[in-house]
Amino acid sequence: MKSAATVQKKRSRRSLSKTDRFTLVTFVGIPTLLQIILLWVPAVVTIILSFTYWNGIRLKDIQWAGIQNYKNIFVNNPLFYQALKNNTIWLAFFVLIATPLGILLAYQIDRGIKGHAFYESIYYLPVVLSLAVIGIIWNFMLQPGGFVQGLMGRDIGNAISIWGNPKINTWVILGIASWRHIGYIMLLYLSGLKSVDPALKEAAAIDGATDWEIFRKIILPTMKPVNIIIVVITLIESLRAFDLVYIIYGSPTIFPLLNLLVFQNFAGQGISMKGAAYAVILLLLCIVPIITYLRISFQEDIK
């Protein structure tokens, strides 16, 4: 039995031509190698570093810190909990409002409502901009001395506090982030919807199903793989939020996010391995959706 399997294996390996083997090595080997060097090694090193004190200069200065960095973050640093709160609000807002809105828009456009091509292009437009550019645009509009403040006749001295006002800055930032996210989700969902067999919808309509019933009982189940991808993307986008806020504030302290804290403590002058500890916390928070995402993609491949 065992030997038969080996023979089988040997035969199949022998049956690979030189070109096949070359292709295999190139297309699987190189990406795997790069993945290990650029992703896994740094990740493991980061995890190890998160248990040390180090200022990033001389290797011999590394001291073992045990769980001190984590303790410091969890016990002493109020910024961590503010960041956790902001990331959670971000996530909830995306899951409950932005993503469903994107799906709704995709559904309406797919149904071919009047002027759908126009809507599609304007909702999609922000997606071509990077979040950093979006940050620059909205900062230019809303900061003291900015365009919108000017329109309201306010100069720097009496400008409405937006970025610095904790009562509204969360919602303004989430509004801006959603501006892009909705279009992104719409696009993803739309491409999924295009692949749903229209015959299914027609059959349901003939049987007397309402629009809502068709969406809930026909489209949602058929779109299951796309739905899962969208959920995972929404999770990851919310947890890794960084560029928009960094461009607006330049520092992580007024509107802290986990990623901003990683950056502040891991780069520049304030470097300490607390940054690595923040990165590990973030990694743990992300890993559940990432694993789900991978499993779904692999299952799809096997099918």
Next chain:
Amino acid sequence: MSEEKNIVSRRSVLKGAAVGGAALAAGSSLSAGTASAATRLKGSTVKWTTRGGGATGDAIAKAVNDAFTKKTGAKVVAQQVNSDDFQNNFAQIMQGSPDDAFGWMAGYRSNHFGERGLLADLTREIGRLKGSLPTAAIKGATSPVSKKPYILPTTYYPWALHYRKSMVKEIGMNPEKIDTWDDFVKLMTLTQKKGLVGYSLGAKGGWEAMGTFDVLNARVNGYKYHIDLLNGRAKWTDARTKETFKYFAELIPFMNANVMDISWDGMRDLLLQKKTGAMLMGSWFANDFKAKSQADYDDLWVVPFPQINPKFGIDTIDAPLDGISVAANGKNVAGGKALAEFWASPEGIAQAVKAGDTNIYVSKSFDTSSYDSFNKQKLAVLAAAKNIMFFLDRDARGDFAGPIVGPAIQNFIKKPSDINKILENVQAQWDALPKN
């Protein structure tokens, strides 16, 4: 990222050994005197980095570097970099292939890197400049830990109270005489009564408000207590620290409503547009007033922050010291040292000033007789102080100032009643830092 750092530092360890040997060889030639060093430099190339400054910065660099080339025969290749990027990536740049010499900052920012072998020891160079450098500047450029200088001091500027003379006159006060706490409060009150901002502050970047804390703490508790506090020898939870924040809290009602929305440039614009009574900031922004109009510049005035505790008077000021450092991992360390020395020498300074440098140099050779009244006043403000602080983020370690003190001050301004909790957090975070 961490892996990158690992590779870099491993590489730099090897490189450091090689450069160390070269530096020893070069050092021996330099000790024979500048003249022989100059002949050795002939034909070599020295790399120079200008940190920001735009076209003026380039013009100044060109003037000084050309004079150096003329004197020594060494070629200088100069580049200008974005100041913030250079600063944020400093450790990485210094461990890669840095330029030999560059404009840099004294205090923790040079000592920290010098003590860790990234900046060259400039003891010999500073010794040769002794004739033109005041003792205080040499002391300021020397690391208190290793007792070695890693920077040759060149320029500095005061952090002090700025206002517009015309506005002070309008509210019926004497602009030349804002020197007690009462005058200061009166100025803020009367300005605020006119519907303007009494005391403007921006804290968006997280560092701007440190200046106000520095000076208040020095006025309330004195220079020694302040420096002790920043270096862990006094407690943030101490009643004396809390007393400082009491004064800080008194200023908050006079501040603009959008402190967290603006940065230093917003503060500058408030004063430029006559929207604020007074502000505490580094005098570097005065050039922007001049760029707007001569009238605006002539209207600008600066005085020492008023006395609070008579025991300390106005004896302390934030006056960050800048200078020239030499990369220990540069390709031409001897050349870098010679170039740095030239920049900090009376000869080099004369070239920089001729090319349009408006900074105040610490050098005794520096001629201030042609100064305008604002610059003379800056000198007077500096002269009024006995102790020089370098600003909180240069007086305290980098992993403490930016990530811990900055946000704490912001949180205090947002909610002053939380001060006890905030200070407890700062102290706890200091206690958790590794000793180094």
